[in-house]
Amino acid sequence: MTNLEIKNLSFQYNDLNLFSDFSFVPSDRFNLLKGHSGCGKTTLLKIIFGQIEISDDQASFIKPDNCYLILQDDALLPWLTGEENIKFISEINDVPSFLNEYQTYLSPFIKKKAYQMSFGQRRLIELYRALLYCPELLLLDEPFNYLDERSREVVSKAISGYLETNIDSAIVMSSHLLEQSEYLSPKTYLFKGAQPYNSLIADEE
Amino acid sequence: MKNKSIYILIGTIAIPIIWVSVKYIFSIEDRFLPDPVDVLTSVNEIKPSILFHTTYSVFRLLIGLLFGIALGIYFGLLLYKSRIYYYILNPIFQSLRSVPPFATIPFFLLWFGFSETGKFLIIVTGIAFNLAIATYQILEDTPERYKVFFRSIKSSTRKQTLKFALPYSLSKLLPTIRFSLSMAVGLAVVSEMLGSQVGLGYLIQTAKSTFSLDVVFLIAIIWGVINYILDKTIQFIWSKLILWK
Numbered sequence: 473m474t475n476l477e478i479k480n481l482s483f484q485y486n487d488l489n490l491f492s493d494f495s496f497v498p499s500d501r502f503n504l505l506k507g508h509s510g511c512g513k514t515t516l517l518k519i520i521f522g523q524i525e526i527s528d529d530q531a532s533f534i535k536p537d538n539c540y541l542i543l544q545d546d547a548l549l550p551w552l553t554g555e556e557n558i559k560f561i562s563e564i565n566d567v568p569s570f571l572n573e574y575q576t577y578l579s580p581f582i583k584k585k586a587y588q589m590s591f592g593q594r595r596l597i598e599l600y601r602a603l604l605y606c607p608e609l610l611l612l613d614e615p616f617n618y619l620d621e622r623s624r625e626v627v628s629k630a631i632s633g634y635l636e637t638n639i640d641s642a643i644v645m646s647s648h649l650l651e652q653s654e655y656l657s658p659k660t661y662l663f664k665g666a667q668p669y670n671s672l673i674a675d676e677e
Numbered sequence: 678m679k680n681k682s683i684y685i686l687i688g689t690i691a692i693p694i695i696w697v698s699v700k701y702i703f704s705i706e707d708r709f710l711p712d713p714v715d716v717l718t719s720v721n722e723i724k725p726s727i728l729f730h731t732t733y734s735v736f737r738l739l740i741g742l743l744f745g746i747a748l749g750i751y752f753g754l755l756l757y758k759s760r761i762y763y764y765i766l767n768p769i770f771q772s773l774r775s776v777p778p779f780a781t782i783p784f785f786l787l788w789f790g791f792s793e794t795g796k797f798l799i800i801v802t803g804i805a806f807n808l809a810i811a812t813y814q815i816l817e818d819t820p821e822r823y824k825v826f827f828r829s830i831k832s833s834t835r836k837q838t839l840k841f842a843l844p845y846s847l848s849k850l851l852p853t854i855r856f857s858l859s860m861a862v863g864l865a866v867v868s869e870m871l872g873s874q875v876g877l878g879y880l881i882q883t884a885k886s887t888f889s890l891d892v893v894f895l896i897a898i899i900w901g902v903i904n905y906i907l908d909k910t911i912q913f914i915w916s917k918l919i920l921w922k
Contacts, residue, residue: 585920605830607829
């Protein structure tokens, strides 16, 4: 159950007809978008988030108020430390229990300035603060990029804990790197066929 | 890079070398191109001392520059902070910055006379409006990832302006600020030429009227050195301030 519903979406991007009469009504709380590069996964996430604005005649559209999107480039402020970047969004001191392991995992570099961190470390901080913020709908574009296997495992556990703890929350993510995760089992949706797409096909494996 | 300092040395002495060579090889008369030795000894002719005039000029320049930069960035943040400010202020700033600052000098003389206030204000207004537009443009072009982040956490514009916009725009403003410096140098000279009893611009003005070409050359060189030192200082401050590049 989610309050996300996109129906009859028509969308063109630089004369490319990307979506036509497109529908996406996820029934699960954890959804994975799959498809080849350039098929419109990021665009769909931006549309859901509202970064790409859709007028009423382009689609009928329901989404939660509290959406949080993480793009592939990190949005940490480079002049702040990891800790300050996390505090930028919340002053919460009591970390929910599903983030305990994650918090410990960050401790070796959390006091470093963001510009001194590796891509992977910045990505870990970025995902951590998003989970701490607890949005109703978390939109993730390739969240596992730059992460090594151990980090992917920590993040996966936290995501699964997040979904268990916040029963009103949902996730839509795109990822190429989720095949082997033992902690996550999202419902997979495929962009099938050719553009313009009109639906995502739930892949029941 | 190997031999870096040699190349820098060549660049530094190139113009003096050309000057000296042209002067002596073609035996050009002093009234067209002054003798380098005369230029250097002309320091002694200036009363009160050249140091006195230089201090005055640098002081005016620095005050004008600092206030101009601060005001420019502040205005830029205002434009970014609220659409209302933007709609009201943008046409004002755009029209004010399109007036060549050198053309406004007679008005400043008329309104402020020979006072120091007028000279500071010439520099401040000459650079502030351009800096405001540059700051605003930098913030308008904020990368999408930051826009998405602020939207995700529904951050207040106030917090965003203080914690993000100020450091972010500073990190991108170095080219504009270096340009503002040379603009400010030009404005300081001209403002002193037109309405002053002391300062390097005043010296140029009096030297010009007595055809003391050597003094004009001397002061041009001094301004060049001042500009160079300040430019290096600004770059140094930025490299310490903006570590994350």
